[in-house]
Amino acid sequence: MIIELDPDSPTPPYEQIRGQIAAMIRSGALPAKTRLPTIRQLAADLGLAVNTVARSYRELEAARLVVTRVRHGTTVAERKPDLSRTEVLATLDTAARAYRAAARELGVSLDEAVHALRQVDRDDTRDGVTRD
Amino acid sequence: MTMPDPMLAPLALAVALLVFVFADMPVARHRVTRLAARHGLTVTVDSGPQLIAYLVVTRRWRAAGAAFGCTLYALQGLAEQRLAFSIVYAVAGWFAGALLAEVRLAHRTSPRPAALLVRRTSERYLPPPLRAALPLSVATCLALAAITVTTPAGSQAGARVALWTGTAVLVSVLAWVARRRVLLRPQPPGPPEVLATDDAIRSRSLHALTASATTLMLYCVLDELARLSAGQASEALAVPLVVAGLVVVPLAGWRMATSPWRVPTAAAQ
Numbered sequence: 397m398i399i400e401l402d403p404d405s406p407t408p409p410y411e412q413i414r415g416q417i418a419a420m421i422r423s424g425a426l427p428a429k430t431r432l433p434t435i436r437q438l439a440a441d442l443g444l445a446v447n448t449v450a451r452s453y454r455e456l457e458a459a460r461l462v463v464t465r466v467r468h469g470t471t472v473a474e475r476k477p478d479l480s481r482t483e484v485l486a487t488l489d490t491a492a493r494a495y496r497a498a499a500r501e502l503g504v505s506l507d508e509a510v511h512a513l514r515q516v517d518r519d520d521t522r523d524g525v526t527r528d
Numbered sequence: 529m530t531m532p533d534p535m536l537a538p539l540a541l542a543v544a545l546l547v548f549v550f551a552d553m554p555v556a557r558h559r560v561t562r563l564a565a566r567h568g569l570t571v572t573v574d575s576g577p578q579l580i581a582y583l584v585v586t587r588r589w590r591a592a593g594a595a596f597g598c599t600l601y602a603l604q605g606l607a608e609q610r611l612a613f614s615i616v617y618a619v620a621g622w623f624a625g626a627l628l629a630e631v632r633l634a635h636r637t638s639p640r641p642a643a644l645l646v647r648r649t650s651e652r653y654l655p656p657p658l659r660a661a662l663p664l665s666v667a668t669c670l671a672l673a674a675i676t677v678t679t680p681a682g683s684q685a686g687a688r689v690a691l692w693t694g695t696a697v698l699v700s701v702l703a704w705v706a707r708r709r710v711l712l713r714p715q716p717p718g719p720p721e722v723l724a725t726d727d728a729i730r731s732r733s734l735h736a737l738t739a740s741a742t743t744l745m746l747y748c749v750l751d752e753l754a755r756l757s758a759g760q761a762s763e764a765l766a767v768p769l770v771v772a773g774l775v776v777v778p779l780a781g782w783r784m785a786t787s788p789w790r791v792p793t794a795a796a797q
Contacts, residue, residue, distance in 0.1 A: 397644060397645040397646065398642055398643065398644055398645070399642060399643050399645060400641060400642040401641040401642070402641070403641060417645070420645070426645065431647045432645060432647065433643070433645060433646065433647045433648065434647065436712055437647070437648055437711070437712055438643055440712045440713070440714050441642075441643035441644075441714045441715050442641065442642075442643050443641075443714070469647065
């Protein structure tokens with residue numbers, strides 16, 4: 397459960413944080429009711445401004461992936477996000493394009509990229525990572 | 529307790545500086561293994577230097593703080609032509625040294641482009657009795673101060689009650705701020721082993737801060753109990769209060785500071 401920022405990425409830091417936490421929640425790596433670090437803690441650890449992390453949390457909250465309550469902090473929401481089939485396919489399409497672009501950049505063929513994806517899935521299953 | 533002569537402070541500071549300089553010695557192996565054992569760590573090539581660096585900083589500052597407190601009180605006694613030692617001053621110095629050590633440690637860590645998604649709270653780093661110790665002692669101290677000022681004996685000692693109450697409030701605020709800084713200190717870069725050692729170090733810092741602050745509070749409580757009992761059953765209470773001040777409170781402080789605690793791993797949370 398580690399968030400890593402790529403300082404050279406064109407994606408802004410708040411989006412990198414949001415994307416990684418959202419992926420962890422959707423994959424089940426961050427189960428419901430898990431308490432996330434405070435905004436200040438995450439900002440201090442990553443050397444970012446508090447507002448940057450706050451924006452990530454706000455967007456996660458807007459997507460109903462996390463819930464923020466006074467005195468309880470931010471926790472992973474229990475309900476699954478209500479995404480329509482079209483939204484699910486659109487999100488998948490974005491992720492697939494990003495993965496394909498990364499594979500191309502590395503000079504990896506489509507078959508090798510798909511094989512790597514299957515390998516990750518097998519590893520996760522073996523390690524007991526739950527998924528939707 | 530009387531207020532120290534401000535003229536003695538530079539002299540006490542000079543002694544503290546001497547202790548600070550002479551405390552810069554290699555850390556003994558048994559100290560490192562003892563610290564690791566208190567948190568269920570195994571000393572390795574990665575965690576060893578981390579633990580040693582922590583012990584070097586904390587030992588110097590805490591020892592210098594305690595030396596400053598002891599010397600200040602001893603010089604005050606010498607000025608009145610008597611030999612004197614005060615545990616309260618020593619503990620106050622220890623607490624001040626612990627605060628300064630944390631400031632020093634905070635400057636040593638720099639952010640990294642990665643963070644563990646685990647919330648750092650005092651629940652994670654302190655056992656339940658230690659978490660409750662400081663709020664309870666502050667509440668007791670303030671309640672006793674309120675009772676003391678309403679009694680006839682207490683109304684005559686208004687300045688003294690104000691001094692202890694002010695000390696209690698100041699110490700609790702400083703401890704709270706320092707605790708927050710320890711929890712927010714950025715994690716060092718490195719493998720899980722380094723992060724586990726960092727957790728142990730954070731826990732040890734919180735132990736020392738809580739123990740020194742609570743011990744100071746308990747002395748405030750004892751003084752107020754002495755005020756309250758004055759003129760009533762003073763003789764009957766005198767012995768238990770002296771025993772508590774000389775033996776029970778210092779031992780409790782030491783026990784709190786050195787109590788073992790295994791920080792839960794991220795997976796266990």
